[in-house]
Amino acid sequence: MSTEKKAVTAITDMDADFTQWYTDVCIKAELIDYTSVKGMFIYRPYGYAIWENIQAYLDKRFKETGHANVAMPMLIPESLLQKEKDHVEGFAPECAWVTHGGSEELEERLCVRPTSETVFCDHWSHIVHSWRDLPLLYNQWCSVLRWEKTSRPFLRHREFLWQEGHTLHATEEEAVTETEQMLNIYADLCETVLAMPVVKGLKTDKEKFAGAERTYTIECMMHDKKALQSGTSHFFGNGFAKAFGIAFSDKNNQLTAPFETSWGLSTRILGGIIMTHGDNRGLVLPPRIAPIQVVIVPVAQHKAGVLEACHQLAGQLKAAGLRVKLDDSDQSPGWKFAEYEMKGVPLRLELGPKDLEKNQCVLVRRDSGEKTFVSLEGIEKTAQSLLDDIHNALFAKAQKNLEDNIYTAESLEEAKAIQEQKGGFVKTLWCGELECELKMKEEAGMTSRCLPLEQPHILGVCPICGKPAHKTIYWGVAY
RNA sequence: CGGGAUGUAGCGCAGUUUGGUAGCGCGCUUCGUUCGGGACGAAGAGGCCGCAGGUUCGAAUCCUGUCAUCCCGACCA
Numbered sequence: 001m002s003t004e005k006k007a008v009t010a011i012t013d014m015d016a017d018f019t020q021w022y023t024d025v026c027i028k029a030e031l032i033d034y035t036s037v038k039g040m041f042i043y044r045p046y047g048y049a050i051w052e053n054i055q056a057y058l059d060k061r062f063k064e065t066g067h068a069n070v071a072m073p074m075l076i077p078e079s080l081l082q083k084e085k086d087h088v089e090g091f092a093p094e095c096a097w098v099t100h101g102g103s104e105e106l107e108e109r110l111c112v113r114p115t116s117e118t119v120f121c122d123h124w125s126h127i128v129h130s131w132r133d134l135p136l137l138y139n140q141w142c143s144v145l146r147w148e149k150t151s152r153p154f155l156r157h158r159e160f161l162w163q164e165g166h167t168l169h170a171t172e173e174e175a176v177t178e179t180e181q182m183l184n185i186y187a188d189l190c191e192t193v194l195a196m197p198v199v200k201g202l203k204t205d206k207e208k209f210a211g212a213e214r215t216y217t218i219e220c221m222m223h224d225k226k227a228l229q230s231g232t233s234h235f236f237g238n239g240f241a242k243a244f245g246i247a248f249s250d251k252n253n254q255l256t257a258p259f260e261t262s263w264g265l266s267t268r269i270l271g272g273i274i275m276t277h278g279d280n281r282g283l284v285l286p287p288r289i290a291p292i293q294v295v296i297v298p299v300a301q302h303k304a305g306v307l308e309a310c311h312q313l314a315g316q317l318k319a320a321g322l323r324v325k326l327d328d329s330d331q332s333p334g335w336k337f338a339e340y341e342m343k344g345v346p347l348r349l350e351l352g353p354k355d356l357e358k359n360q361c362v363l364v365r366r367d368s369g370e371k372t373f374v375s376l377e378g379i380e381k382t383a384q385s386l387l388d389d390i391h392n393a394l395f396a397k398a399q400k401n402l403e404d405n406i407y408t409a410e411s412l413e414e415a416k417a418i419q420e421q422k423g424g425f426v427k428t429l430w431c432g433e434l435e436c437e438l439k440m441k442e443e444a445g446m447t448s449r450c451l452p453l454e455q456p457h458i459l460g461v462c463p464i465c466g467k468p469a470h471k472t473i474y475w476g477v478a479y
Numbered sequence: 480c481g482g483g484a485u486g487u488a489g490c491g492c493a494g495u496u497u498g499g500u501a502g503c504g505c506g507c508u509u510c511g512u513u514c515g516g517g518a519c520g521a522a523g524a525g526g527c528c529g530c531a532g533g534u535u536c537g538a539a540u541c542c543u544g545u546c547a548u549c550c551c552g553a554c555c556a
Contacts, residue, residue: 010517019550021494040549094555115556149480156555209556229556266556299515334516341516352515362515
């Protein structure tokens with residue numbers, strides 16, 4: 001093994017160039033590929049499998065909470081998009097338009113959906129008549145298109161996969177409850193499945209969704225201390241309903257505008273997983289969504305009994321419900337070790353002639369590199385319990401990164417100094433004025449991440465304008 | 480949309496200054512020997528040098544245009 005050869009396949013050191021490291025991991029772990037259209041990416045089987053596991057979890061939670069999946073059209077007439085003023089202003093600049101059908105120019109151009117609020121509202125205006133029709137709890141898994149000027153794998157695509165939930169309720173209270181419920185499901189996904197701790201909060205007026213009355217967000221901190229908005233849940237009030245003429249007769253026979261919510265989580269979360277857990281050997285996948293949880297690497301596989309034992313072991317682990325791959329290709333064991341580390345497989349199981357004699361195998365954790373010799377007796381339980389340990393360790397490490405990098409500042413200068421020297425989130429009081437938010441961006445390069453749901457209710461002054469303030473806000477540099 | 484960079488084999492690059500018909504490493508194919516941290520040998524396959532014009536006896540190389548991608552900003556899930 002020459003060092004020269006290693007250099008050919010190595011990825012960029014994350015501390016030297018985090019951006020390049022990220023791109024290297026996306027490509028070399030075979031998650032994604034570029035295409036001939038800017039901003040449009042191929043989700044390769046291994047990357048898509050991660051998304052499928054996330055989908056499986058969310059889809060189950062959505063259905064448990066009463067939501068049904070639907071499929072809406074991909075094209076939206078311009079006139080429909082324009083019905084809600086804030087919404088069109090927010091999205092029109094980044095819409096792609098269909099202007100021709102075959103060679104004929106269309107009478108009205110059609111927008112490729114950047115999001116589907118307008119389509120749902122139009123539909124609902126036809127089918128909602130009575131309080132008995134409510135609530136409507138819909139979700140769709142689809143792709144949407146936003147003509148972004150710059151793009152990066154997972155973090156910013158022109159076309160990306162997501163789910164968008166859309167619901168309609170008779171009362172404001174019920175709609176707000178729905179909005180918060182869905183935010184909590186996203187937070188559960190992040191914390192209990194992806195091992196990513198979150199900060200839950202509300203977006204400022206400046207940062208909220210176009211047309212929303214209130215936007216809830218979960219913010220995650222990446223390894224380089226930048227923020228990633230990982231999921232959002234919006235309360236619309238009844239503004240959309242009024243703009244689209246949705247009305248129902250309530251129990252008192254009063255014609256009433258219902259309240260709407262929407263909530264979405266996209267494949268961007270895969271970028272979050274990569275940047276939260278990854279290291280200089282490549283991807284590190286949280287065990288609960290890893291397409292391969294245990295990879296079995298035979299050693300000296302041509303020797304009698306080795307492959308047979310590996311196959312038996314694979315069957316045994318699969319029967320216990322684990323996702324297992326046995327790599328019996330003719331690559332060397334060392335090559336396989338490096339390959340599956342790059343792909344972030346949580347647990348590696350090595351089995352060779354020496355182990356066979358002792359009825360044991362070697363288990364190696366991806367997160368810590370820790371190697372243990374364990375008996376083949378009860379291997380399913382050993383593996384499962386190690387996978388849980390890995391999940392917990394990943395979460396603890398990410399939580400430490402988050403907690404260690406939240407700083408408090410009492411002046412703009414202090415906030416600026418923290419951002420320049422340390423990064424991370426800066427917690428301050430805030431008066432609520434847009435002007436101060438803009439100034440923070442201008443002076444310290446940070447945008448507001450959120451007003452955390454847990455507000456300590458401290459009275460003081462806004463560090464930017466010096467006026468009385470009581471809201472706690474997090475600032476940061478975001479992806 | 481501004482600033483920077485790059486387009487040559489699947490990937491990474493050399494060759495361009497000084498024009499002469501394309502090369503290296505990895506990967507790929509076949510055979511053999513290997514196998515507990517990216518194995519070794521031998522023999523092979525693979526190119527409209529981003530695209531379009533122009534100059535020239537001759538262009539990867541010079542000129543003009545154009546397209547695309549990546550990175551950094553402004554905008555966004």
